[in-house]
Amino acid sequence: MTTVDIPEPRAGEVRIEVAYCGICGSDLHEYTSGPHAIPAAEPHPASGVRAPLIMGHEFCGTVTATGPEVSGLAPGTKVAVEPNYRCGTCARCVAGEYNICRHFGFAGLMGHGGLAEYATVPAYMVHPLPDTFPLEQAALLEPAAVALHSLRRAELRPTDTMLVLGLGPIGLLTVQLAAQRGARRIIAADLNPKRLDLAIRLGATDILDARQPDLPGVVRALTDGTGVDLAFEVVGAQATVRTCLASTRPGGRMILVGLGGELRIDAFALVNDEQSIITSVGYRNCHPELIRLVGEGSLDLSPLITSIVPLEDVVASGFHALTEGTDQIKVLVRPGARV
Numbered sequence: 001m002t003t004v005d006i007p008e009p010r011a012g013e014v015r016i017e018v019a020y021c022g023i024c025g026s027d028l029h030e031y032t033s034g035p036h037a038i039p040a041a042e043p044h045p046a047s048g049v050r051a052p053l054i055m056g057h058e059f060c061g062t063v064t065a066t067g068p069e070v071s072g073l074a075p076g077t078k079v080a081v082e083p084n085y086r087c088g089t090c091a092r093c094v095a096g097e098y099n100i101c102r103h104f105g106f107a108g109l110m111g112h113g114g115l116a117e118y119a120t121v122p123a124y125m126v127h128p129l130p131d132t133f134p135l136e137q138a139a140l141l142e143p144a145a146v147a148l149h150s151l152r153r154a155e156l157r158p159t160d161t162m163l164v165l166g167l168g169p170i171g172l173l174t175v176q177l178a179a180q181r182g183a184r185r186i187i188a189a190d191l192n193p194k195r196l197d198l199a200i201r202l203g204a205t206d207i208l209d210a211r212q213p214d215l216p217g218v219v220r221a222l223t224d225g226t227g228v229d230l231a232f233e234v235v236g237a238q239a240t241v242r243t244c245l246a247s248t249r250p251g252g253r254m255i256l257v258g259l260g261g262e263l264r265i266d267a268f269a270l271v272n273d274e275q276s277i278i279t280s281v282g283y284r285n286c287h288p289e290l291i292r293l294v295g296e297g298s299l300d301l302s303p304l305i306t307s308i309v310p311l312e313d314v315v316a317s318g319f320h321a322l323t324e325g326t327d328q329i330k331v332l333v334r335p336g337a338r339v
Helices: 026-034 141-154 170-181 191-203 217-223 238-247 267-272 289-293 311-324
Strands: 013-022 058-066 078-081 116-122 127-128 163-165 185-190 206-209 228-232 247-255 276-279 305-310 330-334
Touching: 013 078, 026 078, 026 217, 026 311, 058 116, 058 141, 058 311, 078 141, 127 289, 141 170, 141 247, 163 170, 163 238, 170 185, 170 191, 170 276, 185 217, 206 217, 228 238, 228 311, 238 247, 238 311, 247 267, 305 311
Parallel strands: 163 185, 163 228, 185 206, 228 247, 247 276, 305 330
Antiparallel strands: 013 058, 013 116, 013 330, 058 078, 078 127
16 A cells, blocks of 8 residues: 555546546456566556556446547546446547457556546546445446447347356356346356355356356256256356366356356367357446346445455455455455545
């Protein structure tokens, strides 16, 4: 923890008084063993920033100032931040696929983020919110966007059966949004009984202890012996990738959301069953739909919030609580709070 000057917005930027900032698994990896994504040697090309930097990419708050060339964001406007950097000119940005921009990155990992009382971000990252929008839930729009993008990439249909393996916040949000979109059967698997119980509350039709023998066999038994149409791997490990593929029907799709290293795949079985592996990173154009769903009451993200802590306690009650315990799901940090 340290003290820095309140940032002044430059041209095209917005300054936000941060209301809440969630702690993500990526933040934990950076804290415990980084830097990984955080640029240490050279500044990130989109942000111009390198370590040390202010972390936190799941944040929301209220506009307090705007720089030149910014319009339509008056001070006092509630906003959610979609923290993707983008250049706007590369082939992928021009095609609308800004989440795989050549200068892809996140405010809070590749530039200054929301674990501070104030943050400045490019105006293109900012989504205005209705005055009645609950800011606690606005801090969860970013991980919810990851889940929604993966469901879009999977081309989920109401007739589909699916497995979600790994019930961290992204896995749980995948369950919740799949249920909201009418998936026929949602099988959720994890090691943690509390997360399995929450998955049922969020819309899972079946829950499985991921440690049980022959998990793919159990999944096939729940799906008329064929396997699921879609398997979402939200862990990023060799064993869970293998389980997901073995749980997927011929012609089905595995969606790789978890971040892992090098993986080994039985290509013979993959080709013979004509299965597809689809990857999903970040999100694009997801925030408007999520803001609408929460605003109209069709989606409630608050069950995932297990703790709200002041910024002064972010290390002990935030990072350490998440790395050392199993009861927390989503910890929100409230930078303006005082003990």
